[in-house]
Amino acid sequence: MSIETAKxxxxxxxxxxxxxxxxVYFSNANGLEESQYVFFDNNDLSARWLQWQKNEFVIAETGFGTGLNFLQSLQNFMxxxxxxxxxxxxNLYFISVEKFPLKQTDLxxxxxxxxxxxxxxRVLVVNYPMPVSGCHRLQFDLARLTDNAIGSVTLDLHFGDVAEVFPALYAGRNGRVDAWYLDGFAPSKNxxxxxDALxxxxxxxxxxxxxxxxxxxxGFVKRGLKAAGFEVEKRKGFGHKRDMLGGKLVEKSPASNLSYRYRAVSxxxxxxxxxxxxxxxxxxAWSFAQRGLNTQIYCADNALATGASGNAQGGFxxxxxxxxxxxxxxxALSFLFARRRYLDLLxxxxxxxxxxxxxxxxxFNDNVRLRQQNLTDKRNWPAELIHAVDPQQSEQMANVSLPYSGLFIPQGGWISPKTLTHALLTASIQKTNTRVHLxxxxxQLTRRSDGWTLHFADGSQSDASQVILACGxxxxxxxxxxxxxFRLVRGQVEAIPAQQALAGLTTVLCHKGYLTPAEQGRQALGSTYVKQDxxxxxxxTEGEQNLATQRKSLADCEWPSALEHDFVGxxxxxxxxxxxxxxxxxxxxxxxxxxxxxxxxxARPDDYYPLAAEIPDLYVLGGLGSRGLTTAPLLAELLVSQILGHPLPLAQPLLDATSPNRFLIRKLIRREED
Ligand SMILES: Cc1cc2nc3c(=O)[nH]c(=O)nc-3n(C[C@H](O)[C@H](O)[C@H](O)COP(=O)(O)OP(=O)(O)OC[C@H]3O[C@@H](n4cnc5c(N)ncnc54)[C@H](O)[C@@H]3O)c2cc1C
Ligand SMILES: C[S@@+](CC[C@H](N)C(=O)[O-])C[C@H]1O[C@@H](n2cnc3c(N)ncnc32)[C@H](O)[C@@H]1O
Structure with a gap:
């Protein structure tokens, strides 16, 4: 959803x-030194990082503003x-919440x-997300920012109000945050x-x-923090300022009010x-590798990407x-994350x-136009993400005759899932000791005391501490x-020879089917939906059907009827x-x-119910349907963060919506039998 930007x-x-x-966003005098003194030094981060025994440290902040505190923490961590x-x-995580994000140009x-x-x-500005509410995960590989540094910094930039974002963050039983930067405009101004809720x-x-x-x-901040369980000290303020506050959580008691929907392992x-x-x-594999962790990938086929990911071109x-x-x-959030990931990889x-x-x-028809008009009228999405075009603009965008209005997604395009799969795995292998076994x-999987034994069709076996099922x-x-x-749906996509009439096609066209610009002498034209096959x-026959879909949907254009096909697909x-x-x-x-x-x-309160029972060390990522290029990166990142007990890049309602037990929970709530 769109979010209001700062004036x-x-x-x-x-x-x-x-x-x-x-x-002010930062002090006139010396914002950088003030940020270092107030937030970094008063959380004692230099000393704590040296002694830290965990792989990750988590800072959380109220009010991202210009990102000065973030940039300084990033520099210090480097x-x-x-x-x-x-x-x-x-690995450093920096969670920050911003209700009124700056426009990119203002930043x-x-x-x-x-x-x-x-x-x-520069790196922050380039990666800065458009104003869509929710969590935007930005990843910075230290090796790319500076020589001789191995590690990563992950910025979870939540666009929304602290009053809504923090209650929706999953904290597990033991919490997630190691240091708070309690920033924001002065209490008198905001x-x-x-x-107390904050x-x-x-x-x-x-x-x-x-x-x-x-x-x-x-005073009320001091009292509020004390009442919430922090030990609070008045300390010398920065520069001419007399006082500031710093302190520590007195005691952490394990949370009781956890969701019964899932359990995060740590x-x-x-x-x-x-x-x-x-x-x-x-x-x-890439999400693990970015954190320096190896994986073993076991693939049934004699090559990678021979299943749904084997297509030459997919709409993104x-x-x-x-x-x-x-x-x-x-x-929306997956698309923006995926695009950042793909640009990084390149x-x-x-x-x-x-x-x-x-x-x-x-x-292409009245119903679709009405739906599209509704989307534009409701203004839930920023124009940078999706915007309306009239028939004249459509033709300009597509560079072919196309007398239809539509919606344009400027940051989209097409990607070859097959070569992308190879690129991600090559990157993982080169960064860590990740290995692919074809x-x-x-x-079969059999449980051992500390993990699983994997049994393969060729009679061989391997052991693993954790197993993730990602087999489409x-x-x-x-x-x-x-x-x-699961619902399985067969799909056939055509690889038609590049057409003379479409030589100038400059964008992906989506309607009931889709059509991409040419790559290596072929254009993707898709696709069929055949259930239970x-x-x-x-x-x-499905090749003919795909051609017919183009002709029917784009009935006001002449060129679809002239499309030639040699029935390769x-x-x-x-x-x-x-x-x-x-x-x-x-x-x-x-x-x-x-x-x-x-x-x-x-419908008792959540904490009435015990934690979700899960099979130990067994996870699943799937159900990517027709949009795997869009959703696979963020969903993979979510699962890896869950497995490691790191902060999660989706808020609670979206976690609930992707949780593997959601169907069971819905059934039990409605008292439906299987
Ligand atoms: C016709 C068609 C058109 C599509 N168009 C688009 C599009 O335009 N845009 C888009 O974003 N998405 C599109 N998709 C969807 C996208 O391709 C999928 O969402 C995505 O490829 C799924 O990836 P996956 O890794 O989950 O599954 P798959 O790519 O199917 O991979 C499954 C892998 O698991 C392995 N495997 C299976 N069983 C075992 C086992 N027992 N042991 C070991 N390995 C095993 C297989 O060898 C395979 O490598 C399309 C899909 C189809 C079918
Ligand atoms: C002083 S600035 C923060 C400076 C910032 N930490 C930096 O390093 O540049 C305060 C920020 O808090 C944001 N803010 C104010 N109220 C908020 C709220 N309720 N929820 C989230 N952000 C809020 C403001 O929009 C502003 O960007």
Whole structure:
């Protein structure tokens, strides 16, 4: 959903000021030194990082503003990793919440104030998300920012109000945050933010020994933090300022009010097996590799990406509705994350076939035009993400005759899932000791005391501490998964010879079918939907059907009737779910959950019910349906974060919407029998 951006101006010293709050984003005197003193030093981060025994450290902040605190923490972490490469701490997470994000141009202008941060500022500005509410995960590989530093910094930038974002963050039983930067405009200028509810959320999200620091010494803030469970000290303020506050959480008692929907495991895996060989497996491997962790990938076929991910060209865009339903939010956030991931991969020097040529959703009949009008009228999505075009603009965008209005997604395009899968796995292998094992069809999993033994069709076996099932259309065959979670749909896509009449096509066209610009003498034209058919033979009849769909949808154009085809193409099986949303998380222990939650229909508070029972060390990522290019990266990142016990890049309602046990929970709430 769109979010309102900040109105700012600059004073005579060049300091940015929020017009509505009449307050500065950083101090006129020396914002950088103040940030270092108040937030970094008063959380004692230099000393704590040196002694830290965990792999990750988590800072959380109220009010991202210009990102100055973030950039400074990033710079400090970079120096820490450079000067102490053997330190246990490798990955820094920085969670920040912003209700009124700066426009990208304002952010760029504000950060010119700090030439000493110019390189890092540029990276932030380039990656800065468009104003869509929700969590935007930005990942920074230290090796790319500076020589001799290994590690990563992850920024979870939540666009929304702290009052809504923090309660929706999953904290697990033991919390997630190690240091709080309690920033925000002065309490006198922004009293709505400084509430007891915020202080309580700070305590809920805090891990044991979590510290905090804030520039204010207001009495009610001090009392509120104390009441929430922090030990609060008045300390010397920065420069001429008399006081500020700092302190520590007194005691962490394990949370009781956890969701019964899922359980997050928190242990560093030693030996992770991923079953699959397509987009899901490759994205999982890359998310682990970015944190320096190896994986073993077991693929049934004699080559990677021979299933649904084997197509030469796939449309890359979010499937948005007029309303910001959970499904649409997942699509929007996933799309923006995926695009950042793909651009990063290219910047790292890995290549895959693609074209950032935009995607045009053609308004080819009255119903579609009405739906598109509704989406534009409701203004739930920023124009940078999706905007209306009239027939004249459509023709300009597409560079072919196309007398239809439509919706244009400028950051979309087409990507080859096959070469992308290879690029992600090559990057993972080059960064870590990740290995791909071909011709390894998993046929059985047996539980050991500390993990799993994997049994393959060729009679071989391997052990693993954790197993992730990412095997697309084969998921319903797995003994541990309920087949009712999945809907399999055969799809055939044509690779028509590049057409003279379409030589100028400059964007992907989507209607009832789709058509891409040419790549290596072929254009993708798709695709059929055949339910309950898992065979993957190429069918002439479906080729005709695909051509007919183009001609029928674009009946006002002449060129579709002249399309020539030599009936080359490929078919594979989409793995979807009954609600069309992807599925990512621990594999539920179905029978136990049925018993534990038999009384869900009574709608007692969440903490009345026990935690979700999950099969230990067994996870699933699948149900990517027709939008795997869009959803696989963020869903993989979510699952990896869950497995490691790190902060999660989706808020609670979206976690619920992608949880593997959501169908069971819905059934139990409605008291439906199987
Ligand atoms: C016709 C068609 C058109 C599509 N068009 C688009 C599009 O335009 N845009 C888009 O974003 N998405 C599109 N999709 C969807 C997209 O291709 C999928 O969402 C995505 O490829 C799924 O990736 P996956 O890794 O989950 O599954 P797959 O790519 O199917 O990979 C599954 C892997 O698991 C392995 N495997 C299976 N069983 C076992 C086992 N027992 N042991 C070991 N390995 C096993 C297989 O060898 C395979 O490598 C399309 C799909 C189809 C079918
Ligand atoms: C002083 S600025 C923060 C400066 C910032 N930490 C930096 O390093 O540049 C305060 C920020 O808090 C944001 N803010 C104010 N109220 C908020 C709320 N209720 N929820 C989230 N953000 C809020 C403002 O929009 C503003 O960007």
């Amino acid at each position: 700012i101006h600059f004073n005579e010293l060049g300091t940015p000021i929020a017009s509505d709050f009449d307050d 120096h820490f990793r450079q000067s102490t490469p053997d330190a246990a701490l490798r 760029e202008a504000a950060l010119t104030h700090w030439p000493q941060l110019a390189d890092l500022s 009293p709505e933010m400084w509430t 202080f309580e959320q700070m305590a809920r999200l805090a891990r044991k020994d979590c510290t905090f620091a804030t520039f204010t010494a207001a 242990q560093l895996p030693t030996d992770i097996a991923i079953i699959g060989g397509g987009l899901a497996a490759a994205n999982l 865009y979010p499937q948005l509705n007029a309303d910001a339903s959970p499904g649409s939010q997942i699509q 910047a790292l020097g890995y290549s895959f076939e693609h074209q950032w040529c935009g995607v045009l959703q053609v308004g 011709n390894k069809m998993l046929v 259309a084969q998921l319903p065959k797995n003994d541990f998964l309920d087949p009712q979670l 898992e065979s993957c033979d190429y069918r002439h 490929r078919a594979s099986t989409r793995c979807s779910t009954p609600d069309h949303l992807p599925l990512s998380g621990g594999v539920p222990a179905w029978h136990t959950q049925r018993q534990l939650f038999a009384e869900l229909y009574k």
